[in-house]
Amino acid sequence: MTESPRYLRVFGTFARNSLVRDMTFRANFLIDCVSSLSWVFMNLGFYVLIFEYTSEIGARTGWQKYEFFVFLSTTLFVNSVVQAFFMPNANELSELIRTGHLDFALLKPIDTQFIVSLARIEWSSLANFVFAFVLLCYSLVQLNFTPQPVQFVLYPLYLACGVAILYSLMIALSSVSIWLGRNQSLYDFWFYITNFSRYPMEIYAGRIGTPLRRVFTFAIPVLIVVNVPARLLARPLESQNWPLAAFALVATAGSLAASRWVFQRALASYRSASS
């Protein structure tokens, strides 16, 4: 009993336990699936409406209707994964802190960030993932575009990078709640920051737009999250994209490292609610 735990296996148990739990409340599970899908439909409806009035978003940016839907499905892929695997835990973290239940995570001989990030999985959020897949296939068909083998590999890779960047942001914000206490505004903050990631980078232009684009690419790299994988499919093999794609890997590593540092610092000042 002296080796460190097999993290993959523990994660498997987390996944299984969460699934069992979700299936116990089957009606709620279905309702959650339908809720998140309706939200997606509404958003899709909004964009369909916009494309009634225009053929492209941004002059000569290449984001026409079905290219934009590729972008949209990429957004859905990344967000559904974050919502399924990490969001329930980030929400839970502030509850854990408030009630003092974080103690239990601190007692276990396992990396605290691991257990705090992955203990719960909300399977119903993956309904959006399925829808995103359908939308993607439909759009690619409409574009008469078949991805090359390298794109089949790179696209999921960059989706994973996007998920990692969003996760880092999320865990950093949750850690800050150890200092700030009740933190509804922190969640809002996350929502508003990631809001920027939901649109093609090209729209951020002009006197304010360009610096904004730079901040959200290099300082808080949320623009990398969807733009890089989406461009991979919608605007493939354009040479201007390669530096950005390389940077995306750096940004991912940097985000993960930075967020872990914040998390460790926050743990050091954990107070533990009195019983």
Added chain:
Amino acid sequence: MFTTHPPAAAGAAGHFSPQAPRPIIEFEMAIIQVRGLAKSYRVYQKQEGLLASVRGLFHRRYRLVQAVRGIDLDVEEGQFVAFLGPNGAGKTTTLKLLSGVITPTRGTAEVMGFVPWKRDNAYRRRFALVMGQKNQLWWDLPAQESFRLHQQIYRIEPERFERTRDELVDLLRVGGLLSQPVRELSLGERMKMELIAALLHSPEVLFLDEPTIGLDVIAQHNIQNFLRHYQQLRRITILLTSHYMKDVAALCKRVVIIAQGRIMYDGSLAGIVDRFSGHKVITLQFADEAALPADLDRYGQVLEQQAPKARIRVPRRAVPELLAAILARHTIEDVSVEDPPLEEVIAEMFSQADDRIAAEERAEQLA
């Protein structure tokens, strides 16, 4: 007692080599060593009144709470120690410090040679903390699923896991309940499951924070029996906090009394009364009901009088003399001389401590 050093404490020593010259006398190193441990918090102050609340928008006021004010403690391996004290005394905070859940403001502590708040995995694998008011098992799932998670996290070998689990389930008699969701269990049953979860990895040190709080008398009794039995069997070191005398009296020979973040007493239960109580209680049963004297209070503080019995509280030293006087003056059918109830002694000790701390704080403010 001559023993080898506890495994983790020694530097290079891993195995005991029979060829090496054996030391004649080895001092037992305390498995838990605490020196000057202290913990303080800042607590945000809410102001009363509307204007003050608005002002609070711009300027927060803090109050410093000293939960633990510097304690020294040594616990040997295999001891069963109780921490007794009123709410807010610092018992739970001390346990949390020793579990590494929080970091101290000052002072040092070592448990099995580890510094708890470094949170080494090697340390965490060898102790357990059970909190009476908090439940760590997954709420909607059967306890056995939580146990399985434990097995994976602590990497317990399957046969050993099953053996330990079955043993504990037997001892606590929760056999049929393993596959029921935890939320459906009663409070007592949940507590038993918590204990099992904590002991699955056979920890050498066990911290229990008010394990019987909120339970009915029978459940309390069961858990006390289990703890006593388990400790005798496994000789693990247990630290138990409680504010129930019964837990303490049933289980521990050594009692540490904490109040206001400081240790007031560290020794046996019996010793408390000897040291802290200057009084005894005399119960008198008079021969006939009418003979109950009206002036009993000249002998001491009358606690209770209901003919034909009366109870008086008298200073210890005065007992022989007073008894003689009473027996001479009245016809007594029965008399008993007892120590005041333990709770009373302890409560008095706490209020003395409160007064002392208040005086200290006043002195500090004036200084």
Added chain:
Amino acid sequence: MLAKARTWWTILRICLEERLVYRGDFALGTLMRFLPIVTQIFLWRAVFEATSGSSIAGYQYHELIAYYLLTMVTRAFSSMPGLASGIALQIRNGEIKKFLIQPIDMIGFLLLSRVAHKLVYYTVALGPFALVFYLCRGFFAGWPDPGTLAAFAASLLMAFLLGFFLEATFGMLGFWFLDVSSLLFVYMLFNFFFSGHMFPIDMLPGIWGDLVQLLPLKYLAYYPAAVFLGKVEGAALVTGLWVQLGWVLFFFAASRLALALGLRRYSGFGG
């Protein structure tokens, strides 16, 4: 009479104090709420770029941004976070009993606490709002005439009342349905999409647009903004305001009826 006023004042004061404890949340949250506008500004600019300047559903680019900013103001009046779910929760866990026992009118109490919440919110939010509107003054074609301003103010106040009574009525459904949260979610979705929060209702084509115009939801975001921008004028404006008032009264009555019926049903079950 005086005693009752004093009671109301105490309640108001306690609610205000409670809100003020979490002042950090407030200050930050208000500023944050404007961030989506930033993305909208960029998005619509990109959209208009591609259409080379023609108007969309009667809105020019700057009008559209002004519209979004104005809906923020309307939402500051009409949004009632946690009202319906709070009522449903109180019904579910039995806290509603205190309104059976104590001589306090539940709807009145809730209305007052919402007023308290809004007052504090406006105090803290005034700064950020003023700042944002000042920075974005380029999107506005100047102040409208006093008549329009008066109509705007009236529609804002009614938006507050409408939002309150509408959500309160929904909350009361908790007397009949155990799990109101899914219903609430549907309401929120519709509210978001069809109140004009997401886009001006004028953008909806044909029959859809007409249908949505009939719903009361438009008064929660779209209508005051449209009034300010002069999209609704003259006779249509007057009619619109009367209809809004009508909806306020309708939901006022509906919430009172729901409360009365619900309490009767509830006490019929005992417990």
